Amino acid sequence: MLARLAQILRSLWWRHGFGARRTPPGGLVHLGQIRSDPRYVLECRVRSLTGAVYLGDSQALCRVLGRYKMFVDTRDRGLGSHLLLDGYWEIWLTRLIARAVRPGMACVDVGANLGYYALLMADLAGPRGRVLAIEPNPAVARLLQASLDVNGYGPRAEVMAVALGDGSDGTGFLAIPHNEPKNAALVAGAAAGHFAAHAAVVEVPVLAFDSLAEAWPRIDLVKIDAEGAEDAILRGMAAMLRRDRPLLILEFNHARPYDGAAVLAELLGIYGAVHRLDSAHGVLPSSIAAVLAATDGEDQLLVFGDAARLHGIGGP
Known part of the structure; x- marks a missing residue:
């Protein structure tokens, strides 16, 4: 019961802007809100302004943090999916x-x-x-x-x-997991072939x-x-x-x-x-x-x- 009441109060606080500057209709999230809004409020503000357009060739342009335009690889599940949605x-x-x-x-x-x-x-x-x-x-x-x-x-x-x-090596091999490029990591040259099945090297x-x-x-x-x-x-x-x-x-x-x-x-x-x-x-x-x-x-x-x-x- 208390948890439900807290959720209702947070929702009302967000809608009416108590304790924080509101995002005007059609406006973007400003830096002060990113710094100071309670986490729940900030996440709701950002989600309400999220949008994306598919550009073709596995690329999309989306809005992040209710403020910035950002290009994303739509095959990226680990990070791109969160930014897009x-x-x-x-x-x-x-x-x-x-x-x-x-x-x-x-x-x-x-x-x-x-x-x-x-x-x-x-x-x-x-x-x-x-x-x-x-x-x-x-x-x-x-x-x-x-x-x-x-x-x-x-x-x-x-x-x-x-x-x-x-500084000991001038070049290295980067293994980039398919659909999870955020987990790309340097690997030893001798082991690079072992990653070919599930990563681009x-x-x-x-x-x-x-x-x-x-x-x-x-x-x-x-x-x-x-x-x-x-x-x-x-x-x-x-x-x-x-x-x-x-x-x-x-x-x-x-x-x-x-x-x-x-x-x-x-x-x-x-x-x-x-x-x-x-x-x-x-x-x-x-x-x-x-x-x-x-x-x-x-x-x-x-x-x-x-x-x-x-x-x-x-x-x-």
Whole structure:
């Protein structure tokens, strides 16, 4: 009974705009609503503005976050289906980024995929800001560039169709699962043939981010979602992390084939503390032991940054 009453009250609050600015008829969701609206309200607003048009050749143009035009591969089940029908993805991380990025910031999205977060970063950073979206899948990188361009963010956002690593390899093999390109991952060349039955395998350039750092006097925020390549990527950007100590959002799973404890210890040496982004409660203090103790096998979103920067951006 109480749960039903709460649902009714939330519905009334959304319809009448109590405590939040309403989206005018025909208007778009604005950045203040993404930052501040209660999650249920924001999700309803975004869904109400979601729409898509099929362009042919397995491509569609849709509206995401009630605000941006975005090109999507209609064969993409893991991410594209959610963007086409709901208009958002991982709203907890969406809100964290919306609260963290400010005009003039420099942001890097590693494993940018179709560009959902890169679009949001580019909008938030504004004309004086700068965004680098790194996506090794060539076909997806082309859609990402098209989405940035159609929203007018081309001048402030750059797409690089490369994979990041520690600088030890100049090229690598990217296995792209059929219908699940968001799970594309670098694989050893000797094993590439084993993936042919369920994935497309393409050779891609691999470089260390620190080789690009001179062109970026300052980095304010880095998001990494790299399906198992995190350790090499972090080694390849270690100098920049120590130089700038940007807000770092890292997808992490200690079941992946590298020494997760060593990766976390290195980051702890730079930042002094680790937090995790909980889907229901926002940014919460954590520890290496707590992160490694997770037994559900699910990816975790870890957050590293100065306490002053984390304050006020990590609510639910």
